[in-house]
Amino acid sequence: MLLSQDLSIELLIVNGLVVILVIALVFTFVYFIYYVFFQKFFHKQFFHKDPKIIKEGFELLYYTPFFKALDVKGKEQLVNNANKLLINTSFVTDTGQKLEKSQSFKIALVLAMVALGLEKGTHYDALIRVVVYKDVFFSKRADAYVRGLSTSNVLFLSWKDFEYGFLHMHDRYNVGIHEAAHLLTLCGYVRIGVTRDAWTVLANQFINDKNHNNGSQGIFRAYAFANLNEFWACCVEQFYETPAEFSTAHSQLYDATKNKLGFSQKKEATLRYGSLLPKL
Numbered sequence: 001m002l003l004s005q006d007l008s009i010e011l012l013i014v015n016g017l018v019v020i021l022v023i024a025l026v027f028t029f030v031y032f033i034y035y036v037f038f039q040k041f042f043h044k045q046f047f048h049k050d051p052k053i054i055k056e057g058f059e060l061l062y063y064t065p066f067f068k069a070l071d072v073k074g075k076e077q078l079v080n081n082a083n084k085l086l087i088n089t090s091f092v093t094d095t096g097q098k099l100e101k102s103q104s105f106k107i108a109l110v111l112a113m114v115a116l117g118l119e120k121g122t123h124y125d126a127l128i129r130v131v132v133y134k135d136v137f138f139s140k141r142a143d144a145y146v147r148g149l150s151t152s153n154v155l156f157l158s159w160k161d162f163e164y165g166f167l168h169m170h171d172r173y174n175v176g177i178h179e180a181a182h183l184l185t186l187c188g189y190v191r192i193g194v195t196r197d198a199w200t201v202l203a204n205q206f207i208n209d210k211n212h213n214n215g216s217q218g219i220f221r222a223y224a225f226a227n228l229n230e231f232w233a234c235c236v237e238q239f240y241e242t243p244a245e246f247s248t249a250h251s252q253l254y255d256a257t258k259n260k261l262g263f264s265q266k267k268e269a270t271l272r273y274g275s276l277l278p279k280l
């Protein structure tokens, strides 16, 4: 009697587990199908339904040499990557409201541009949220007012400074590109300082001897020399904003930065859209 009761309880538990497993599998499958199709259709819809938003985004990047050098397919890839970010990341204001679509797209476009040479599909998998302030904001961590701040999961930006960066190409500051560069290292897609790779060796030489920068006449602003991470972010800013000046002034460092961003000759050949990348 006891034995058969035990058996039936066991049977119930096994049946229950099987049912839960089947439900979980069905949900995973449905979600997978939804995810794949949604992403595909969302891209197409976005292209056709929101040309105004794309146009505004392109206008922001209009004077950025890297963006200018991309051909039509390269720009299409950029929009696709930006759209993936729009789907997977929440863009909000500092008061928790949904950010305007046009603003979200512009930020996503810049993040996608900085990661375009890397081979990962979405590039910022760990990024959960982008929080946008109207102007500079106080950071407890930095104990100061800042224009941008990144952690591996959240990016904080001042909108005023984000736009300003693209309207003033030669002031050696662009908070959008700068923070995107930090995100690449925070998310682990680019590694600096861990091995004696060409970029790290050169960067340390610059930090230890500021004469490399030709004093205040140099292309790097003083903040670049704070540490290796800031130097990296500033190299990436120069790479996208002033590639001609950067490659002329410091060709080795320029090439090393280019390689870190995934634009080495060898890697370019393996990229799905490698041939579309601008010849910088």
Ligand SMILES: [Zn+2]
Residues within 6 Å of the ligand: 178, 182, 229, 230, 233
């Ligand atoms: Zn920084």
